[in-house]
Amino acid sequence: MNLKIFLFTLTLILALSNAEAQISKAEIVATGLTCSMCSNAINKQLKSLTEVDSVIIDLNTNTFVVHLKKETNIDPGILKEKVEKAGFFIGSMIVTMSFENVEVADNIKIEKDGLSLVFVDTKTKVLNGEAKAKIMDKGFVTKKEFKKLSKSLSKYPTYTSDNDGAYHVKVM
Amino acid sequence: MKEVLIIVLGSFLINSISAQELFVVTDPASNVPANSLSVRLSNSLFKEVYEDGYNYHLMPEITWGISGKLMVRASAFISDRSNSLYAEGGSIFAKYRFLSVDDLQSHFRMAAFGRYSINRADIHQEQIEIMGHNTGYEAGIVATQLIKKVAISSTLSFEKALNNKPDYEFPNIQSSTATNYTLSVGKLMYPKKYTNFKQTNINLMLEMVGQTLNENGKTYIDVVPSVQFIIHSQARIDVGYRQELYSNMLRTAPNGIYLNFEYTFFNVFK
Numbered sequence: 456m457n458l459k460i461f462l463f464t465l466t467l468i469l470a471l472s473n474a475e476a477q478i479s480k481a482e483i484v485a486t487g488l489t490c491s492m493c494s495n496a497i498n499k500q501l502k503s504l505t506e507v508d509s510v511i512i513d514l515n516t517n518t519f520v521v522h523l524k525k526e527t528n529i530d531p532g533i534l535k536e537k538v539e540k541a542g543f544f545i546g547s548m549i550v551t552m553s554f555e556n557v558e559v560a561d562n563i564k565i566e567k568d569g570l571s572l573v574f575v576d577t578k579t580k581v582l583n584g585e586a587k588a589k590i591m592d593k594g595f596v597t598k599k600e601f602k603k604l605s606k607s608l609s610k611y612p613t614y615t616s617d618n619d620g621a622y623h624v625k626v627m
Numbered sequence: 628m629k630e631v632l633i634i635v636l637g638s639f640l641i642n643s644i645s646a647q648e649l650f651v652v653t654d655p656a657s658n659v660p661a662n663s664l665s666v667r668l669s670n671s672l673f674k675e676v677y678e679d680g681y682n683y684h685l686m687p688e689i690t691w692g693i694s695g696k697l698m699v700r701a702s703a704f705i706s707d708r709s710n711s712l713y714a715e716g717g718s719i720f721a722k723y724r725f726l727s728v729d730d731l732q733s734h735f736r737m738a739a740f741g742r743y744s745i746n747r748a749d750i751h752q753e754q755i756e757i758m759g760h761n762t763g764y765e766a767g768i769v770a771t772q773l774i775k776k777v778a779i780s781s782t783l784s785f786e787k788a789l790n791n792k793p794d795y796e797f798p799n800i801q802s803s804t805a806t807n808y809t810l811s812v813g814k815l816m817y818p819k820k821y822t823n824f825k826q827t828n829i830n831l832m833l834e835m836v837g838q839t840l841n842e843n844g845k846t847y848i849d850v851v852p853s854v855q856f857i858i859h860s861q862a863r864i865d866v867g868y869r870q871e872l873y874s875n876m877l878r879t880a881p882n883g884i885y886l887n888f889e890y891t892f893f894n895v896f897k
Contacts, residue, residue: 473776484731486729486731486732486733486734487727487729487730487732487733487734487736487773488732489732489773489775489776489815490649490815490828491821491824491826491828491857491860492649492828492857492860492861492863494824494860494889495824495860495861495893496660496663496891496893498824499663499893499894500660500662500893500894501661503662503894509863512824514821514822514823514824515820515821517732539659539695539753540660540661540662540694540695541660541695542657542658542659542660542661542692542695542724544727544729546729546730547734580710585865590809597729597730597731598728598729598730599730
């Protein structure tokens with residue numbers, strides 16, 4: 456009986472903590488570099504974060520797959536800051552997040568674990584489980600892409616260069 | 628020597644798709660990573676023109692990345708010009724990257740830099756060199772373009788020599804100011820395809836270094852071909868040769884070799 460309660464509690468804790476685990480993975484393409492010493496500088500910066508579990512790198516494409524520790528929350532802005540501290544920039548960032556029956560639609564804003572997400576170019580659907588989302592904001596895409604996006608996403612009133620902490624994401 | 632130059636130049640022209648910008652005698656617009664410390668030991672051995680023998684300079688340097696945009700460096704100058712190894716002076720240097728246009732595998736960057744050096748050695752030539760010979764200061768800008776594995780960088784700076792205190796005044800008859808200009812090209816030769824951080828990278832570089840004395844127009848132009856090995860994506864060895872191409876100013880030892888060792892400690896400061 457005690458065991459059942461224990462298992463139930465454990466399951467509940469795991470389920471709750473799982474819901475807390477916002478971003479489990481971030482795939483970052485860095486720009487402005489072609490040398491492995493430069494990649495290593497980014498690698499060392501990312502690994503200096505306590506939230507980061509491991510970083511898997513493709514040196515030829517400058518792609519950094521950042522796996523985050525369970526039960527930690529990270530703001531994508533912190534990853535961006537680290538890449539810029541190494542002296543480089545983010546060309547694209549796709550985050551893997553877990554959702555539990557969250558209905559999303561175009562221009563819908565949701566708040567989750569301290570992150571505000573505004574969905575852009577997204578059809579109405581229910582997200583359950585892991586989903587990948589590309590961050591469209593300034594500093595998370597190349598300068599060229601941002602120029603294009605500031606036109607194509609101008610219908611979203613919150614999509615400005617100085618966004619107020621909300622991330623504009625497109626579900627992949 | 629000419630054959631070497633032709634081979635080095637040729638390899639740039641034939642296969643100009645791939646490079647590096649960690650040049651041997653000039654600095655690129657990019658900085659060392661924030662919170663990192665980079666330690667360099669530069670050695671140079673230059674042939675004396677007016678006397679027998681060689682002039683050895685040892686230059687230990689430490690570079691600190693304060694932020695992604697700003698770095699500072701301290702250097703010490705040690706030489707055997709006065710027979711035994713003698714600490715002649717030191718230098719502080721700062722570089723600020725003010726422009727960065729980055730794209731996938733390319734960037735265009737610009738930075739401004741300043742340097743102040745002291746030196747107590749005798750003043751023995753018209754060439755102004757605050758890296759190991761003159762007390763003085765320098766201010767300039769650098770622009771660097773990286774396209775895939777090729778980097779091209781150019782520097783323009785103003786340099787002013789002061790008295791080498793306490794014993795040597797800067798001669799009145801010489802120009803105490805100069806304009807410096809450089810053009811550097813670097814190319815990543817190996818590996819063609821990366822597999823991991825432990826692979827040794829080999830870069831070939833060719834740098835043109837020039838100076839014109841502002842008060843009399845006297846000029847020199849040197850070429851510096853070099854090969855660079857990057858080990859474990861953390862250490863660096865440069866081997867370079869400097870050759871005077873043209874000069875109408877007094878220089879006591881224009882030609883010689885460079886051998887530099889550098890190691891980067893990442894995330895020293897949190």
